[in-house]
Every structure is written in C-alpha cells, then in structure tokens.
Amino acid sequence: MTPVPRKDPTAVEAEVREKIHLEILKRTGAYHSNDHVLLPSGQHTSEYIEKTLVTTEPSFTEGLGAVIAKHFAPWPVDVVLSTGPGALILSHCVARAHPSRPVVVYGTKVLSGGKRRVTLPVEFQRLIRPGGGPRSTSTTSRSSAW
DSSP states (O other): OOOOOOOOHHHHHHHHHHHHHHHHHHHHTOEEOSOOEEOTTSOEESOEEOHHHHTTSHHHHHHHHHHHHHHHTTSOOOEEEEOSHHHHHHHHHHHHHSTTOOEEEEOEEEEETTEEEEEOOHHHHTTBOTTSOBOOOSSOOOOOOO
16 A cells, blocks of 8 residues: 655645635635736736725734735835825835834825826925935934835
8 A cells, every 4th residue: 555645844834825815815704806907017817815804804804914015025125105095004014024114104095297206295205315215214224125
C-alpha cells in the first residue's frame, strides 16, 4: 500500500485562509462575481470587491489591515492616504498595524485637466512637504511616504 501524498502544511493553511476570506467577503456582500464591471481605469472584470462592504465586519477589517501592513512592514511608512469613507476605516487599521505607526490622511479625489488627482485638506498639508515627501513631526523624523 502506497502512502497518500500529503500537502505542504503551509499551502493548506494558505488555502484555508483564502477560503475563509472569500466566505467573509461573500457574507458581507462585498464579493461580486459573474458580473460585468467597468473599472475606473477602463478595464473590464467579472469579479469585484466592494470595499465599503468589507468594513462591515470589524474583526475582518482589522485582520485585512494587518495583512496589508505586514506586506509593507519592511519599509518605513509615514502616511496612509485614504480617499473614501469606506477606505478610511481600512486605512486606520493598516496604520494601527504597521510598525512605523504612520498617520492617516484623508484626501479628496478631483478631476483636474482630464487627470485624476488627490487634494489634501489644509489641516493635512502641513504633514507633506512639496515634492511628495513627509515633513518631520515634532518628535519623530519620518523618511518616506506611502
């Protein structure tokens, strides 16, 4: 009798995690499939995740924020920029989980000269220096923007 080949435990864990995440996305109503969606980029897709619905499950939102923060953990992050109310909640979770403890900045999307741009409220402009880098805060010098 030949032994049954076993799957790599790490691969099994990743598979299970992916299924759990998909089920949460389905449960929240955030996951849409077999649809025809026109993305703002002009691309088409049959799958779509409605990010504002993802944040209806607090523990999932915190976990997703931690996953994103872990991805960027090797680099210092100064700012997490959010451009929508639903994204603001997730941005907050990313900032809380990132080891650099970045600030969360809320920007507004505008269309200017045929191009999409993000403008920052006056309160946040003091955090960003011209040219894209962050300004030093009162106690910490930060080296790069996200």
